[in-house]
Amino acid sequence: MDLNAADRESATPRTPDHPVFCTIIPPHILDNLAQSDDPARHEPARRTLEHDHARRTQRRAIAAEDRTPGEPGAGADKPKRTIYDAGHQENLPGRKVHAESDGPSKDASVNRAHAGLGATFALYLKVYGRKSIDGAGLPLDATVHYGEKYDNAFWDGERMVFGDGDNDLFRDFTIPVDVIGHELTHGVTQYTANLEYQDQSGALNESLSDVFGSLIKQFALGQTADQADWLIGADLLGPNVTGSALRSMKAPGTAYDDVLGKDPQPATMKGYVRTTDDNGGVHINSGIPNHAFYLVASALGGKAWERAGQIWYDVLTGGELPKNAQFADFAKLTVKAAQTRFGAGDEHQAVLKAWSQVDINPK
Numbered sequence: 256m257d258l259n260a261a262d263r264e265s266a267t268p269r270t271p272d273h274p275v276f277c278t279i280i281p282p283h284i285l286d287n288l289a290q291s292d293d294p295a296r297h298e299p300a301r302r303t304l305e306h307d308h309a310r311r312t313q314r315r316a317i318a319a320e321d322r323t324p325g326e327p328g329a330g331a332d333k334p335k336r337t338i339y340d341a342g343h344q345e346n347l348p349g350r351k352v353h354a355e356s357d358g359p360s361k362d363a364s365v366n367r368a369h370a371g372l373g374a375t376f377a378l379y380l381k382v383y384g385r386k387s388i389d390g391a392g393l394p395l396d397a398t399v400h401y402g403e404k405y406d407n408a409f410w411d412g413e414r415m416v417f418g419d420g421d422n423d424l425f426r427d428f429t430i431p432v433d434v435i436g437h438e439l440t441h442g443v444t445q446y447t448a449n450l451e452y453q454d455q456s457g458a459l460n461e462s463l464s465d466v467f468g469s470l471i472k473q474f475a476l477g478q479t480a481d482q483a484d485w486l487i488g489a490d491l492l493g494p495n496v497t498g499s500a501l502r503s504m505k506a507p508g509t510a511y512d513d514v515l516g517k518d519p520q521p522a523t524m525k526g527y528v529r530t531t532d533d534n535g536g537v538h539i540n541s542g543i544p545n546h547a548f549y550l551v552a553s554a555l556g557g558k559a560w561e562r563a564g565q566i567w568y569d570v571l572t573g574g575e576l577p578k579n580a581q582f583a584d585f586a587k588l589t590v591k592a593a594q595t596r597f598g599a600g601d602e603h604q605a606v607l608k609a610w611s612q613v614d615i616n617p618k
Contacts, residue, residue: 260389277441277464278307278409279488279501280363280425281433285406287516287571288424296514299404300422303319306345306402307409318570324391324446325562334376338365341401341416342383348414349398364399364408364429368417371435372397374475378436378467379443382560383473383568388442399429410438412445424493431490436471439440440464455510455581459535466567470560471505480559486510502551507542522546524614544611550609555601562602566588586610586617 271574280303288300293486334355341349353365372395379385387393396414407420408428415438417428428434441464444450450460457543473483486500487510498511498518507520520542521527527543530536548567552559569592572578576588590610593602610617 257537261304262417271540272330277438277460277490278407279428280407281436282307282533283519283539284501284515286532288406288514291514292535295421295423302402302404303406303418306405307407321373324389324393327391332380332482333392334373334387335370335392335394336372337394338363338368339396339398339414340416341398343400343403343419344401345405347398347411347416348396349401349403352366362399362494364419364427367427367429368397368399368415368435371429371432372415372439374432375436375471376476378471378560382564385443385572388439389446392404393442407435408438410441412442415439420491422493423495426491428491431472431488432475433472434488434491435468437464437468438489440467444571445465447572448580449578450576450580451578452534452536452537453579454537455540456577456579457534458540459544459580459582459585461537461541462548465502465504465541465545465568466548466564470564474560480556480563483559485549502542504542504545505531507546520545522613534558543615544585547586547609547613547615548600550612551605554608555603562597563605565596566602566606582615583617586615590617 285300285304289297289304291297300310309578324404336355337351338348338353340352352370353360376387376395379388387395398414398416401416401418404421406421406425408415408417415435420426420428444460444463450456452460455602469483469485485505488501489499491501492498496511496515497513498515500510502520503510507522508518510518512518519528521540522542524543528539530534533539537618548563552563555562566589570585573592577584589606590603593606597603607617
């Protein structure tokens with residue numbers, strides 16, 4: 256399947272055209288909106304695209320770094336959250352408006368950002384023993400009210416940044432906790448496997464953020480695998496969008512078919528998209544490993560963060576995943592991790608079966 260027939264390319268990995276800049280709204284959605292005849296639709300999308308293009312050039316230095324944490328200091332097992340307000344400007348970090356010890360703010364966006372950072376911190380600490388995203392108690396900073404009708408949220412290598420959305424297609428980006436968890440997990444990846452943001456390794460980078468973003472939401476809500484909706488950004492869509500979310504891990508390709516366009520995510524390698532856009536389709540082909548994780552979690556049942564999530568976390572942090580990993584490389588390591596941690600039982604079989612179902616041979 257080709258996203259654009261004119262954008263066909265070989266499957267050979269290549270050097271990224273752009274440094275890593277991790278946003279929750281993929282470029283293909285913004286590109287589609289930017290072509291709308293309605294100024295209320297195309298103007299926010301075009302501004303967002305222009306902004307994101309400029310930000311990519313500022314990420315070059317951070318993207319090239321191999322970031323390693325120091326030794327955890329005192330209190331590393333407690334979050335240190337600071338929220339800033341950009342005042343609808345694009346200067347970071349903005350004005351400091353909330354510290355860890357402060358009570359609730361009168362600003363709902365500040366409170367949601369604070370809570371979302373905390374929910375992410377809680378999953379990584381309580382489930383995986385990880386002290387913040389770097390493993391050493393890194394303070395968690397966030398900026399709210401960024402830009403004017405800015406339709407995105409992003410991790411810039413240092414902090415979380417949230418737009419308010421346009422209140423038409425997208426709501427305030429602090430609302431969905433899985434979006435916050437998704438973006439902060441890019442930070443975890445940055446400090447661990449540091450996967451190249453291109454082609455299959457880039458799609459794995461995006462998929463890992465979707466996986467743990469979903470687990471953070473499930474953990475916060477106390478949901479089991481069968482209770483979860485397996486949607487990414489379901490609470491983000493505005494009143495004039497009929498789709499269900501930005502992405503579906505359960506059924507990639509079905510999240511929306513409306514003003515946002517048609518969800519292009521494949522569920523298996525038979526639908527793998529070859530494109531030069533979006534760093535080789537990182538937000539599109541992530542549907543394949545996303546679906547594999549959903550299949551593992553559903554087969555095992557119970558709390559998805561306990562077994563399926565543990566296997567994925569072991570691979571992300573285990574030191575064996577190459578920066579330019581292909582899907583088959585990741586799959587092989589999940590099979591190994593399942594057997595190492597749980598033996599040759601249900602977990603091992605569930606992982607083998609799931610990768611087979613998405614047409615990837617992990618052996």
